[in-house]
Amino acid sequence: MKSALLVSSFGGPRGRSEVEPFLRALFSDRDAIRLPAGAILQAPLASWVARRRAPRSADQYARIGGASPMAKTTKAQAAGLGDRLPARGISSPVIVGMRYTSPTIAHAVDRALEAGIERLVVLALYPQYSISTSGSAFNAVARRLAERRGGGEVETHFIPAFYRLPGYLQAMAARIVRALGDAPDDAHLLFSAHGVPLRYVRRLGDPYARQIQETIGLLLPRVETVLGRELSASLAWQSRVGPIRWLGPSTEEAIGSLAASGVSALVVVPISFVCDHLETLYEIDIEYGDLARDLGITHFARTKALDTDAAFLDALADAVAPALRGAGRALCEICLLPLPAGGECDRTCRECGYPRAPWR
Incomplete structure (x- = not known):
């Protein structure tokens, strides 16, 4: 065939x-x-x-x-x-x-x-x-x-x-380790996923949010094993459009909360993307980067996209x-x-x- x-x-x-x-x-x-x-x-x-x-x-x-x-x-x-x-x-x-x-x-x-x-x-x-x-x-x-x-x-x-593929997890973990290697030891890891309307999850049964959380659960132990230390990490959702309720907190809200809690170093992991585009190059690098620095976060970085890894x-x-x-x-x-x-x-x-x- x-x-x-x-x-x-x-x-x-x-x-x-x-x-x-x-x-x-x-x-x-x-x-x-x-x-x-x-x-x-x-x-x-x-x-x-x-x-x-x-x-x-x-x-x-x-x-x-x-x-x-x-x-x-x-x-x-x-x-x-x-x-x-x-x-x-x-x-x-x-x-x-x-x-x-x-x-x-x-x-x-x-x-x-x-x-x-x-x-x-x-x-x-x-x-x-x-x-x-x-x-x-x-x-x-x-x-x-x-x-x-x-x-x-x-x-x-x-x-x-x-x-769940080991090669995907290996490639993602390597990028996180590399970004954290250039950051202060107390850097917070913020996983940022593209958001979806809340009703997709609650009414339509979309498994996306669960799979995002599972991905993070699979990645964190790998990264912590390589670094030999526990990490401070959280999840937020970006790219919200329109007035309806989306998954939260938004990435902007998460950055604000982290800055208010005293976080001064932040590494963002675009967990739902496999290549660079507007949501990484503009939304994260420029919009969120400017927001973080305005709020007093002195080290702001993003993990590199997988692209052709x-x-x-x-x-x-x-x-x-x-x-x-x-x-x-x-x-x-x-x-x-x-x-x-x-x-x-x-x-x-x-x-x-x-x-x-x-x-x-």
Whole structure:
């Protein structure tokens, strides 16, 4: 069976003229953002919001070089995966599909069908699963395949989360150790994750917040073992949009509280991202950095993005290889996490409360 790997990420504008179309596509996606007007009015309201936000967003992109590096980095990550597959006995092509900018997921699916692909493995470059990120990408793949049924049936395999992979944890831990090595010994570690509306977690059963917390629980012991000391650490949520309630505390609130408690050295870990983009280069480095220094924090640093880290890409290649070979759906249908080698889920799925994958 002829297989291919579709690698997806958020995408980002490559210049000022692409900022408004990018925002329009983002705010039109009800998986990512459910605007209060309802499904029927989502698209026109998204256009209005995009027009209003575009000038300010474009100015922010200008502060980081005029464009998002995400598309370029995602292509480099995909190329790195493609370079690693032959060593694992796989000759499958790797196709890139961005969620909100070109090349789009629809274009990537079309390429796969035109190449006669019979098995499509989809990897969304988000370590933890959320309806608003990985779920949105998987739904976009499923919709395009449904639209193109004339191309024949395609076996699809979605890889919903990879935060448990040893190589991912190794790469993240190494970056944290490096950043703390350049900081005072009493530096506080602030894990900053992209936020989601609170109702995604409470009403829709999104496992994202739980998986973020589990990621931190897996990382901290590794870092503390290397450093030989306990760390002071906390979690906050960034990038809140609109007036509705989001997961909290926000990263701004957390920085304020830490400064008020006497913290003078802060290292921020973007725990939900695998490459640099506006949320790291502008929101953390510039906005939060300025806020921290204004509040008296004298050492402010951020861990480097994974980008094309070798251990990280090796881990992803190991994760997608069994699916590309057709070794079965190596994930739990309920909790969405990778199955262990024996093929039986070692988690109590009936009690974990995770939803069934919405793209099934």
